[in-house]
Amino acid sequence: MGHKNTIFLALVATLIAKEAFAAQHVVGGSQGWDQSTDFKTWISGQTFKVGDKLVFKYTSLHSVVELGSESAYKNCDISSPIKSLSTGNDVVKLDKPGTRYFTCGTLGHCSQGMKVKITTVKGNALSPALSPSSSPSSSPVSSSSPSLSPSFTTTTSTKSSSTSQCFTSFISIVALSVTIMISLF
Template structure:
């Protein structure tokens, strides 16, 4: 009975590592971050965003902000009056919690009109993420299986 409990615990730990490995953090704008000079459309087109992933907006607080817009029309017209959420810490994290398209723009006057905006399309969890940073995603599902097997042998 004790051995069965240990096996169950090892499998549970493997599942936890696998769950953590499936989420990725995407630094918006890549190495440039959330700045006017970044080609945010090109950056976004090179990424795959999955449910559970996170967007990280890194920028100089006071110089920029992040506004989530309500619609594609608001995004295209830089209509910041339709914001769903506004952030200004310089290191803002947005969890992608469901499939669909979300729209973000800089809330500083004129920045959205100059192209400081990004459209993010999130897919369900079956597609592979392409994170722009390492971190929680460093443990792959295969590695978590190896960890579980190693734990079994240690028991």
């Protein structure tokens, strides 16, 4: 029975650690989801991995609409959205690799550039970037417009996200240590 408990506790600790290491990307950085945000610059400093979360922070003038195709994204066609969000603090989990398309549902905002194309890559959620880096990797992301050509880097979206990841890393290590100590008794 002791070994089953040890395995169970190790599994729980692993799941907690995986969730704790996922990055939270505040879309648009400190400006948030707003027309004045330069999404081209913001996205160029991001790496999106499976398990990460997008956080859309915005006022009641905006909303978040997830589109189902690159064509809908390019044409700002919000007539058949996958999802529409409007709380002003929406969280979208990136649960599988691939490309997802988001825009503002307010008339004219998409055509004025209030949209982002997020490409999520497979990645080890247990090895997050804990400090910003400005050097892009060799895998650029293709873009729907010539002026939007982001490259992946190993930065988190905000300093608070990095601090939060350090704290959750510490908690995960403590939880795993406690699990190991319990299994020894």
